[in-house]
Amino acid sequence: MAFTARWGILATGWIAEKFTIDLLIDPATRGTADVAHVVAAVASSSGEAQARSFATKVKAPHDTVCYGGYEDLVKDKNVDIVYIASPHSHHFAHALLALNAGKHVVCEKPITVNARQAEILYKTAKKNNLFFLDAVWTRYFPLSVQIRQIITSGEVGEILRVTADTSMGEEMDDLWKRQKRRKVNLDLAGGALLEIGIYSITWIFQTLYHTLPASKRQPPNKIMSHMVKYPETGVDEDTTFIVSFPTSSPSGSSGRGSHGVGMTAFPLATDPDQRGTAGPSVRIQGTKGEIQVLGMPFQPDRYKVVPLRDGDATMSVREVLCPFPAGGHGMYYEADEAARCVREGKLESETMPWDESLLIMKVMDDIREQGGLKYPDAIESTDLH
Numbered sequence: 001m002a003f004t005a006r007w008g009i010l011a012t013g014w015i016a017e018k019f020t021i022d023l024l025i026d027p028a029t030r031g032t033a034d035v036a037h038v039v040a041a042v043a044s045s046s047g048e049a050q051a052r053s054f055a056t057k058v059k060a061p062h063d064t065v066c067y068g069g070y071e072d073l074v075k076d077k078n079v080d081i082v083y084i085a086s087p088h089s090h091h092f093a094h095a096l097l098a099l100n101a102g103k104h105v106v107c108e109k110p111i112t113v114n115a116r117q118a119e120i121l122y123k124t125a126k127k128n129n130l131f132f133l134d135a136v137w138t139r140y141f142p143l144s145v146q147i148r149q150i151i152t153s154g155e156v157g158e159i160l161r162v163t164a165d166t167s168m169g170e171e172m173d174d175l176w177k178r179q180k181r182r183k184v185n186l187d188l189a190g191g192a193l194l195e196i197g198i199y200s201i202t203w204i205f206q207t208l209y210h211t212l213p214a215s216k217r218q219p220p221n222k223i224m225s226h227m228v229k230y231p232e233t234g235v236d237e238d239t240t241f242i243v244s245f246p247t248s249s250p251s252g253s254s255g256r257g258s259h260g261v262g263m264t265a266f267p268l269a270t271d272p273d274q275r276g277t278a279g280p281s282v283r284i285q286g287t288k289g290e291i292q293v294l295g296m297p298f299q300p301d302r303y304k305v306v307p308l309r310d311g312d313a314t315m316s317v318r319e320v321l322c323p324f325p326a327g328g329h330g331m332y333y334e335a336d337e338a339a340r341c342v343r344e345g346k347l348e349s350e351t352m353p354w355d356e357s358l359l360i361m362k363v364m365d366d367i368r369e370q371g372g373l374k375y376p377d378a379i380e381s382t383d384l385h
């Protein structure tokens with residue numbers, strides 16, 4: 001009998017819609033039989049009518065309860081897990097609200113503005129015996145699981161370098177002046193690094209750090225970066241970084257270490273013609289070959305394993321397709337992971353342990369400090385007024 005997770009959706013913006021539609025897709029379509037999901041409630045800070053309109057738009061069941069405020073949602077006894085989909089400037093406050101009301105939490109990326117806030121959330125989850133998931137969706141894709149397995153199998157050798165580029169090809173003034181977007185708003189913790197650079201960091205961490213045995217994982221020993229600001233608002237529009245690790249994957253025994261080169265930008269494009277002619281967005285380079293990830297780093301749907309030529313004519317390139325079943329966006333994989341963890345009484349997922357999530361926030365803090373990107377005190381603070 002499948003375990004059914006009862007979800008409460010906090011906020012009704014762009015990603016909340018994608019996530020909720022995915023939750024409503026029959027898990028059988030992706031071969032999942034052990035967990036299921038119901039959308040128990042939806043809350044909008046813009047009022048109950050907005051929550052109702054969202055529920056109708058995503059085709060939530062008629063008995064989905066709609067609230068005109070987040071405080072009511074977290075009190076709902078029929079909600080097990082709250083999905084936080086507000087801007088990241090507000091994740092700290094909203095996740096704390098849910099944890100203090102005794103709810104498990106799945107929080108959109110980046111989980112907070114800085115590591116200090118993330119640390120408080122994880123401590124609170126632990127103290128209250130609640131599950132908390134850093135919902136950086138790509139990590140939970142079968143494609144990511146398969147790639148991590150290929151690395152740990154040793155097939156592509158010792159991984160020495162990873163490059164990852166998450167750049168959207170968007171016009172800055174259009175983003176800001178015409179669309180008034182959250183993504184470039186300093187008050188909402190906008191900027192390329194936190195918004196999309198986190199995917200480049202995710203690839204660096206899930207390949208160079210997470211694939212090591214837990215006992216051999218060590219924090220980066222060097223972080224270098226270059227940041228370009230968007231003058232209108234002061235957020236970063238273009239950031240490049242190198243993150244070095246003392247040991248290399250998969251064995252962790254080599255003294256060579258490894259490094260990841262991450263790129264992220266709004267005005268430049270990873271895939272300028274949207275036909276993939278620029279090549280892989282992520283390259284995971286090992287001593288016996290490499291894995292090339294195709295498609296944008298946040299939602300890739302295929303990868304190639306390319307052996308290093310060593311004269312063996314039998315070696316060939318293998319391309320693996322990982323489509324998203326039932327027309328889904330791919331967010332159901334993180335939902336399934338959360339439901340499984342809650343069913344098993346786990347507080348954290350092995351796919352994204354709390355200490356790794358915290359380390360990623362620390363790397364972003366470091367890069368921001370190097371670039372002089374500070375957000376207003378109101379959203380960097382750990383005090384809630």
Ligand SMILES: NC(=O)C1=CN([C@@H]2O[C@H](COP(=O)(O)OP(=O)(O)OC[C@H]3O[C@@H](n4cnc5c(N)ncnc54)[C@H](OP(=O)(O)O)[C@@H]3O)[C@@H](O)[C@H]2O)C=CC1
Pocket residue numbers: 010011012013014015016043044045046047050085086087088089090108109110135137182188194195298
């Ligand atoms: N995993 C992924 O692929 C993606 C993740 N994200 C992440 O999800 C979060 C939300 O992004 P997105 O959906 O694009 O954002 P939107 O601006 O589309 O939606 C955010 C929603 O948050 C609520 N909200 C609460 N407080 C505020 C506030 N002060 N200002 C604005 N909105 C507020 C509003 O909902 P209401 O009025 O109903 O309360 C609003 O609609 C971000 O942290 C982002 O990084 C974003 C895009 C893709």
Ligand SMILES: O=C1OC[C@@H](O)[C@H](O)[C@H]1O
Pocket residue numbers: 195196298
């Ligand atoms: O997090 C994200 O991933 C998907 C992108 O389309 C989106 O702009 C970004 O916010």
